[in-house]
Amino acid sequence: MRVLIATAVEVEADAVRRGLGDRDDLVVAPIGVGPANAAAATARLLTLAEAAGEPYSGVLSMGIGGGFADVVDLGGLVVATRSIAADLGAQSPEGYLTIDELGFGRAVSEVDPALHALLRGRLRDAVSGDVLTVSTVTGLAGRAQELRLRYPHAAAEAMEGAGVAAAAATCGVAYAEIRAISNAIGPRDRAAWQIGAALQALTGAAATIGDSLEAL
Template identity: 60%
Template sequence: MNGGILVVTAVGAEADAVRAGLVDDTVTVAPVGVGPAAAAAGTARLIALAEAGGTPYRAVVSAGIGGGFPGRAPVGGTVLGTRSVAADLGAESPDGFLTLDELGFGATTAPADPALLDLLRTCLPYAVTGTVLTLGTVTGSAATTAALLARYPDAVAEAMEGYGVAVAAGAAGLPFAELRTISNPIGPRDRAAWRIGDAFAALTAAFATVAPKL
């Protein structure tokens, strides 16, 4: 897969970490803002501008740092999403949370493109693979952690943008994947347990390995 790859991050510090692993300009890196709405809107705009300029992208990767479910994705580790799920998009009910799918209003799951995911797995054999949850509110309690794992037993990590990026990529007919490095364990909020510097370093290392193959 040669050139024309768009890597979308939430914030500039994540974009800088990705760029630090690149050696040429075949990969475009852009921060688009925090949360699924900003991610979808920003990604769609970048895709449209590239198409209008006659240099369309060939694939889109949502990248950045995120939280890892304890025992599944360690702090400082790398995660590849087999799918990105809008985990809090739905409705509450007396019987529990109902997803958008269950309500009949649409889909909350965006699978990673198989070929792109296989390429990333080959480049990063040490990466944990599984579902990455997209949430508008970062998890900060044991109760929410348990509830999310009950609904999504294959979840390995959470972030705030993947599903939004996936929606924009899907609307444009572009392959999509999500790559996260883990800055903190998911659960009761404990800033002392965060290792943001380690997550940024892992992000740089991942793209130094992946970028030449994209």
């Protein structure tokens, strides 16, 4: 299986490459921060590969992110069951309205069942749950509580998954998402973040899943 692994930034890409080693069919590419950059860059890479006669059959959004502290520990892994565009909608006096409720589309992207099963089977210590895609990282307790109430099955948040998922759906390839947890979702406390541990977890995850992805 030829798989594109999309990270937001180069430091995440480097962490994944360290785990994968030299694998021709697993390509790691930083695609930018935020859902718009992620969607545009991923769609471009998938389209160029198709035009060159070397299409990808799957794309994996992989990087660090925040986690709900009662669900996953810092340095832990989350394998997404769904990627959700959590702030794509509208505010109203009655509360937040999702893009689905507005009738303009879907905020939820389901991951590919076969890819999800493979990742869960290999990453046995990982938490499985929804991963929220946000354009603004949560930094307040009230915002964290709001997201938790709205998405009770959420385990983590990041900034790219839903964008990568949209590109994958448009191009007709399988999609999945993995997040390594660097910080707790809630009041912003940069000193408490464990980015190094999260990057190490990315490297370990990549080393664990590499053979299985190539064998698909």
